[in-house]
Amino acid sequence: MTDTGLPASIEAAWGAQRPTRGPKRALSLDRIVAAAVAVADADGLDALSMSRVAGELGTSAMSLYRYVSAKDELLTLMTDAIFIDAAAVTSSDWRPALTELAWGCLRAYRAHPWAVRIPISGPPVTPHQLRWLETGxxxxxPTPLTAAEKMSTLLLISGMARNDATLANDLGAQDNLMPTYAQTLGRILPPQDFPHLLAILTTPVMTQDDHPDVEFAWALARILDGLAALITTKSE
Amino acid sequence: MTDTGLPASIEAAWGAQRPTRGPKRALSLDRIVAAAVAVADADGLDALSMSRVAGELGTSAMSLYRYVSAKDELLTLMTDAIFIDAAAVTSSDWRPALTELAWGCLRAYRAHPWAVRIPISGPPVTPHQLRWLETGxxxxxPTPLTAAEKMSTLLLISGMARNDATLANDLGAQDNLMPTYAQTLGRILPPQDFPHLLAILTTPVMTQDDHPDVEFAWALARILDGLAALITTKSE
DNA sequence: CGAAAGTGCGTACGAGATAAACAGTGAGGG
DNA sequence: CCCTCACTGTTTATCTCGTACGCACTTTCG
Structure with missing residues (x-):
């Protein structure tokens, strides 16, 4: 492996070999990332400071910088770690398999709501994310799609999962948010300018929170329908 | 308008009336938001500090807190401001009209790349964003979709625009990023474990950056195809 | 015409990322 | 065998930034 241009911590995530000199390391990248994920799961991204993570591990903040050269890298590794189980696929048919991949992706985001708030810093270079892509x-x-179309499809699906999780988390954080929200809109909207929005507020759909899975399943079905149409066309 | 539960700055964006007592204000919310957008456009979100924005306006950082109670609110207003022209629609057919809305949304994100990095803090409560929703x-x-389906459709489309902009901005920031990226992957991927990914790297699709608009148009077409299928089914 | 509400702003504090310097450690070359 | 030096964890210090607080000034209403 010649120079990859990647940060050392990313190479380490791929299992780059350590130098042999010097004392043994007290920690490991995996433990640090796991601790960081635990902190974020427990108290959110705002609570994720280097000192907090170090505290959980019983060391000092600066120790972490022996494993990660900046907090951003830690965040990148965290967004990779959550996808360990996202690429599990049982079917070999494209449609059910893509469905599994989509849900795997969504499951990761749902289990770790903070992940969607971490800005994407570049093209995927981490093991689990690339594994997901490879599986896709x-x-x-076997489909007649071009390489570009396959890529677009996968980016669309992963983006949709990310997007759905963003909405589900940020919108549905509180329990009876929708009633409150409807009330707020009812009060702030100039009535004559927003007729459709005001009308929909009275719909039971908006006043009760429906299961977020339904929304995702619906959107996914739309996309896969569109894809199926394209594949059929190209197959003839 | 009774109590909306919204921050004062958001109500101000809707044109809430000012108290009459006290000295006249030297600034306005609009000017502050515009200055903040200009800073972010010029130097990115990282350069967006309260003092920087105040500096552009010739005042002190703390003055801004008379208009906005926290930086988060300023960010929220910024993400609203960029959608001024996003809801312009000429057609009344659902498909071309949705296409216009989608591109309007994408245009906003493309013109202000930093916007996608601002985490969504809750359901939309700002004028331009709600205007976009209303238009949608x-x-x-006129379609036979249920209220929930209409809502899902619009969230899917706006999410897709956001998602596409995220990719286009963060992935394609540099000019010849793709060749470099392909090289990086070629060096970091364990060859036997990622055959499809490695194979696609040699495809011209991946080695040259194609126009990002093509990708969005493609994904949008898939979604609208899926939607059209549903509408046809429900119409019968 | 005061009081009260409202304004801009200087000061100060606290949190957090991280650079720099330092003392211990242990594998490999002599 | 031991010394060297790449490597380790850590302590201390710095710098940036958001924002609470309080002060002095300016309007308008009772």
């Missing part, structure tokens, strides 16, 4: 390409390989 | 609902009102 494998699943789509 | 109006456009979909």
């Amino acid at each position: 390409l494998a699943v789509l390989s | 609902l109006a456009v979909l009102s």
Whole structure:
């Protein structure tokens, strides 16, 4: 492996070999990332400071900088770690397999709501994310789609999962948010300018929070329908 | 308008009336938000500090807190301001109209790349964003979709625009990023474990950056195809 | 015409990321 | 065998930034 241009911590996530000199390390990247994920799961991204993570591990903040050169890298590794189980696929048909991939992705985001708030810093370079992509390409390989179309499909699906999780988390954080929200809108909207929005507020759909899975399943079905149409066309 | 539960700055964005007592204000919310947007456009979100924005306006940082109670509110207003022209629609057919809305949304994100990095803090409560939603609902009102389906459709589309902009901005920031990226992957991927990914790297699709608009148009077409199928089904 | 509400702003504090310097450690070359 | 030096964890210090607080000034209403 020649120079990859990647930060050392990312290379370490791929299992780069350690130098042999010097004292043994007291920690490991995995433990640090796991601790960081635990902190974020427990108290959110705002509570995720280097000192807090170090505290959980019983060391000092600066120790972490022997493993990660900046907090951003830690965040990148965290967003990779949550996808360990996202690429599990049982079917070999493209449609059910893509469905599994989509839900795997969504499951990761749902289990770790903070992940969607971490800005994407570049193209995927971490193991689990690339594993997900690889699996997706494998699943789509029997289809007549072009390489670009396969890529677009996967980016669309992962983006949709990310997007759905964003909405589900930030919108549905509180329990009876929708009634409150409807009330707020009812009070702030100039009535004559927003007729459709005001009308929909009285719909039971808006006043009760429906299960977020339904929304995702619906959107996914739309996309896969569109894709199926394209595949059928290209197959003829 | 009784109590909306919204921050004062958001109510101000809706044109709430000012108290009459006290000296006249030297600034206005609009000017502050515009200055903040200009800073972010010029130097990115990282350069956006309260003092920087105040500096551009010739006042002190703390003055801004008379208009906005926290930086988060300023960010919220910034993400609203960029959508001024996003809801312009000429057609009344649902498909072309939705296309216009989608591109309007994407245009906003493309013109202000930093916007996608601002975490969503809750359901939309700001004028331009709700205007976009209202327009979308109006456009979909002749269709046989349920209220929930209309809402899902619009959230899916706006999410897709956001998502596409995220990718386009963060991935394509540099000019010849793709060749570099392909090289990086080629060096970091364990060859036997990622056959499809490695194979696609040699595809011209991946080695040259294609116009990002193509990707969005493609994904949008998939979604609208899926939607059209549903509408046809429900119409019978 | 005061009081009260409202304004801009200087000061100060606290949190947090991280650079720099330092003392201990242990594998490999002589 | 031991010394060297790459490597380790840590302590201390710095710098940036958001924002609470309080002060002095300015309007308008009772």
